[in-house]
Amino acid sequence: MASIEFKYLVKDTDRYGTDRYYVRINGRKRRIRGEPPGPEFVAAYHAARAELEAGQGAAAERKTIRPGSLEWLGREYFASGIFRQLDARSQRLRRNILEACFAEPIAPASKARMGDCPLAAFGSRHVETLRDRKLTTPGAANNRLKYLGAMFSWAVKSKRWTDNPVAGVESLRYASDGFHSWSDEERAKFEAHWPIGTKPRLAYALLLYTGARRGDVVTLGRQHMRNGVIAFVPEKTKRLRADPVFVEIVEPLRTAIEAGPAGNMTFLLTEYGAPFSAAGFGNWFGEKCAEAGLPHCSAHGLRKAGATIAADGGASERQLMALYGWTTLGQASTYVRRANSKRLAAGAVRLIGETAGEQNVPPNGTDAVPQDGTD
Structure with a gap:
């Protein structure tokens, strides 16, 4: 998400290129329909901000967070080393989701909040309630389970609490x-619209041929190039390990960098000559995709495309892990398994075609005998 002109207003561009606007204050948010700066949008913005600020004031008036409550455990977790070693984006995402859980009412229209619930009374029933309030967005529902589970897992290991009420709660199943x-x-269409020598084409090449996430691609520059290789430590994993990713500068990437327009310390620069932020770059690149007639495509989708191309070409799980900075086999195995399935299915279809075709060839060149036995 990237901040825009009104205080507390954020814009989120979904994978289909649709802009959605929210007022967000301390983890709580309200969506605003329409487009700024129309009068209806402005009125909705002020109404949403007033509502959230009133809620913020009410929260400030509450007595100090009670020790032993769900929100107390959250504050302990946010201050822990295990939480603080996460990268900034992961901390922000996890905190926002958990604080939204704390702010939920225990029951509809109830003034009692989940965060005020004593840990001794907070069980799987409450976890299921928090999950089911996001039934229409199952990915968000499962994120609640994921991060509540992580918090309670830390609490058990650190002796803050005795059990994990999330452990027995099932995630929602959905196709995604x-x-x-x-x-x-789609790649051919983008390349045709944005030729070599344009900034969108440079960004495209860096994303596709380095496998870098958007938060890393905006930091890449000539200082990362040496002996035909780009080396960088992914932002997402550098707090856990400082192992760099080494990417060979293949010819299409070299051509794109040389053609530019490319900066020095960072290849990609805004129209003002400054480095992009990760969110700002994601929004900018999404706009360039839309201009090429690809509003459903994104920067991260190119990372997935690259992994798919590599796996289809025979890359092993370890090779994919080395290129994309993955620390476990899980994600790499997904791409390799799909590539193997494609090859096996293609081979099976050829066998069917060959075998079925042979059955239609008369033996020794003689005429086939009709099935009903007539001449």
Whole structure:
């Protein structure tokens, strides 16, 4: 999300290129329909801000967070080393989701909040309630389980609490493959619209041929190049390990960098000559995709496309882990498994075609005998 012109107003561009606006204050948010700066939008913005600020004031008037409550455990977790070693984006995402859980009423229209619930009374029933209030967005529902589970897992290990009420609660099942992975046709369409020598094409090449996330690609510059290789430590994992990713500068990438327009300390610069923020770059690149007739494509989708291309070409799980900075086999195995399935299915279809075709060939060149036995 990237801040825009009104205080507390944030814009979120979904994978289909649709802009959604929210007023967000201390983890709580209200969506605003329409587009700024129309009068209806401005009125809705002020109404949402007043509502959230009133709630913030009411929260400030409450007595100090009670020790032993769910929100107390959250504050302990946010101050812990295990939480603080996460990268800034992960901390922000996790904190916002957990604080939204704390702010939920225990029951509809109730003034009692989940965060005020004593840990001794907070059980799987409450966890299921928090999950089910996000039934329409199952990914968000499962994120609540994921981060509540992580908090309670830490609490058990650190002796802050005795059990994890999330452990027995099932995640919601839903069909989703996450961000859209670019097809060959979509990549060709983008390349035709943004030729070599344009900034969108440079960004495209850096994303596709380095496998960097948007938070890393905006930091890449000539200082990362040496002996035909780009080396960088991914932001997402550098707090856990400082192992760099080494990416060979293949010819399409070299051509894009040389053609530019490319900066020095950072290849990608805004129209003002400054480095992009991760969110700002994501929004900018999404706009360039839309201009190319690809509003459903994104920066992260190119990372997925690259992994798919590599796996289809025979890359091993360890090779994918080395290129994309993954620390476990899970994600790499997904791409390799799909590539193997494609190859196996293609081989099976060929066998069917060969075998079925042979059955239609008369033996020794003689005429086939009709099935009904007539001449």
